[in-house]
Amino acid sequence: xxxVTQPEKLLSVFxxxxxxxxxxxxYSGSPExxxxxxxxxxxxxxxxxxxxxxxxxxxxxDLNKGETSFHLKKPFAQEEDSAMYYCALRQEGNxxxxxxxxxxxxxx
Amino acid sequence: SAVxxxxxxxxxxxxxTSLTIQCQVDSQVTMMFWYRQQPGQSLTLIATANQxxxxxxxxxxxxxxxxxxxxxxxxxxxxxxxxxxxxSSIYLCSAAVGEETQYFGPGTRLLVL
Numbered sequence: 001x002x003x004v005t006q007p008e009k010l011l012s013v014f015x016x017x018x019x020x021x022x023x024x025x026x027y028s029g030s031p032e033x034x035x036x037x038x039x040x041x042x043x044x045x046x047x048x049x050x051x052x053x054x055x056x057x058x059x060x061x062d063l064n065k066g067e068t069s070f071h072l073k074k075p076f077a078q079e080e081d082s083a084m085y086y087c088a089l090r091q092e093g094n095x096x097x098x099x100x101x102x103x104x105x106x107x108x
Numbered sequence: 109s110a111v112x113x114x115x116x117x118x119x120x121x122x123x124x125t126s127l128t129i130q131c132q133v134d135s136q137v138t139m140m141f142w143y144r145q146q147p148g149q150s151l152t153l154i155a156t157a158n159q160x161x162x163x164x165x166x167x168x169x170x171x172x173x174x175x176x177x178x179x180x181x182x183x184x185x186x187x188x189x190x191x192x193x194x195x196s197s198i199y200l201c202s203a204a205v206g207e208e209t210q211y212f213g214p215g216t217r218l219l220v221l
Contacts, residue, residue, distance in 0.1 A: 094204050101150050
């Protein structure tokens with residue numbers, strides 16, 4: 001069965017420090033992975049998807065099939081990055097399996 | 109992209125009653141889904157709302173408890189039936205066109221007393 005694991009519930013860093021939010025998955029098929037973000041009092045929104053191989057708001061994520069990981073990284077965190085981040089795996093039928101989420105707090 | 113609205117945004121209900129949540133999309137979409145997010149937890153898929161046919165439920169969710177309708181390509185409802193305090197959650201609707209990105213509604217925050 002598919003599973004998405006985000007080992008850290010809370011990650012606290014200072015402004016300007018590098019950030020890495022971890023995501024590991026298990027899936028028997030060909031994975032398609034996403035990062036969603038939820039800022040305070042806003043709805044859940046897509047941050048990036050692995051097939052796009054793009055950088056959004058300075059964030060990047062690389063799919064590592066050998067390690068079954070899709071970690072989210074940003075070299076210099078900003079206070080406005082503070083939010084809940086969810087890693088999600090898409091399976092057949094466009095259904096998403098979400099990880100438990102990581103709350104990122106960027107301190108001034 | 110698709111803009112999704114949900115009604116109500118929040119409600120407080122008595123145990124044993126039922127609540128119907130509406131989800132409206134501003135454009136025609138092929139896929140609509142309902143998720144639940146219990147306090148302090150992640151999102152869990154309840155079911156896929158199928159247009160013109162019965163919804164497809166995930167393990168642990170049944171039609172008698174969570175009846176779903178989808179009469180057309182832009183609208184769906186989720187009913188939480190015979191509620192108990194354990195049903196207190198945020199219920200989210202999402203929509204996608206085929207295999208495209210899923211967009212989420214703002215959620216309905218439900219508290220059952």
